[in-house]
Amino acid sequence: MGWSLTIGRIAGTNIRLHFTFLLFLVWIGTADYLAGGTAAAVDSVVFIILVFLCVTLHEFGHIMMGRRFGVKTPEVILSPIGGIANMERMPDKPVQELLVAIAGPLVNVVIALALMAVFGLGLRNAFVIDFDTASLAQRLLLVNCMLVLFNLIPAFPMDGGRVLRALLAMNMGKPRATALAARIGQGFAFLFVLLGLFYNPILMLVGFFIYFAAGSEAQSAAFTGFASRLRVKDAMEPAPLTLPATAPLSLAVDNLLASPQREFPVMDGSSRVIGLLDRDMMLAGLRDHGPTVAVGEVMRECATISGEQPLVEAFARMRSRGARADVVADASGRVTGILTLENIAEMMMVESAQPGWRFKRRS
Missing domain, CATH: 3.10.580.10 (CBS-domain)
Known part of the structure; x- marks a missing residue:
């Protein structure tokens, strides 16, 4: 992806920051500095960085599981709407794809459990908190719980959508499973755009991404379906x-x-x-x-x-x-x-x- 900066390399995978992520950090830091001073700005920037550390670990859950099945990932890109692990391909077997898809959310489950164990938090601390008074650990617990729930929405090509595609492929073959999962994903995309109009504009961006990504995946699967018999x-x-x-x-x-x-x-x-x-x-x-x-x-x-x-x-x-x-x-x-x-x-x-x-x- 253009307009991104390589900040590190782990196990053969480049970690890249999209320039919009840096703009996002500057915007958050400036807004909180104007509202609450230096302490508020530092607190917000540190929180955002830790959130995206959790997102990066989530993506490496996919990457390391994919590597077990011979799938390489040259880079992972972080942007304000999340992380994208650019895997060379998805595993051919539905069971393997299911494991790769579920590995990311499971990393967030582990992080949430670690926060609960280290800081003595319960699930109540995650869902009944006031962000203005909550501790850093409580806010991170909430974020990781939300990452699990959000990513498991069956909106292909999100993690939940890939889980759905893998389950469908076990019974109807990958091309048909992808076409059905893509249609369901595009339905969720419209829902995200609608919710974004009334609640959060970022949901609109996510909706547009899902819509076009699902269409692209469906076209790719259609090509593979007929081209697999050709030389x-x-x-x-x-x-x-x-x-x-x-x-x-x-x-x-x-x-x-x-x-x-x-x-x-x-x-x-x-x-x-x-x-x-x-x-x-x-x-x-x-x-x-x-x-x-x-x-x-x-x-x-x-x-x-x-x-x-x-x-x-x-x-x-x-x-x-x-x-x-x-x-x-x-x-x-x-x-x-x-x-x-x-x-x-x-x-x-x-x-x-x-x-x-x-x-x-x-x-």
Whole structure:
């Protein structure tokens, strides 16, 4: 996520603060300083920092449980509306996803129990308190109890929604379970927005986040559902035009205008793929260097993928690198096609209109 600052690294996971979190701290500190002086400002800022320490521990509950199932988490991002653990993927087995989802709230349960044991507090201290007179421990106890209850609301993709999806997937399969959980999550999103209008604007932000995140998860699950039966060669554009690295950029532009192809594999003198040139690179090259510059000077380097590779894996790799296309080659290094996000999106639209469509193998 842009506009965030790395503040540490634990067990291979970067901890990042979104800049809005820092603005939130400044806003809280300034408001309480104006209302009650330095002591009030320090108390509020310390409380917020401790709350987000609890949120970070919550996220590491997910991260450490995911690691047990081979799921890595490059970073966790803290913002005013909570923490986001950017896991590479969720475990494939519903039971494993359930355990990963429930691990975060269980961390908050442990924190709450520790506060109760150390400070001699009971649940009454959590739910019947006046924030203005309550101790720091009482306020943290309340926050952790609320984190447990709030995160277990079955609003996908929140923790409770992932628990719901995992339970549904045990009986109906992951794609259908995700679609149903996403619809339920979007229903809760509307409720959060409505409540936010009357009570707390932050609930509106949470509602918008849930709505769009649930839709994104549903699309991803729909793709995985149909793509799991396909390989790269089923989705690639076959027999693409190629360009020699020494060719002038003007030749690439001529090929672009004369064909529907938008990405071109670039070859060296031994007919090996050394890069990929797309339309945006051509335009940037024309603007910065002119039509006579060599194609090899404006291309991007790329590795090839196999036509036998599962489409789901190839798509995940493209997304992780921010690539819009990859070159497909056989064992001898001969270019056999190009896999593009545009083609994959078109296949998804066909699958949406006619589920179970049998895509013809391209060659």
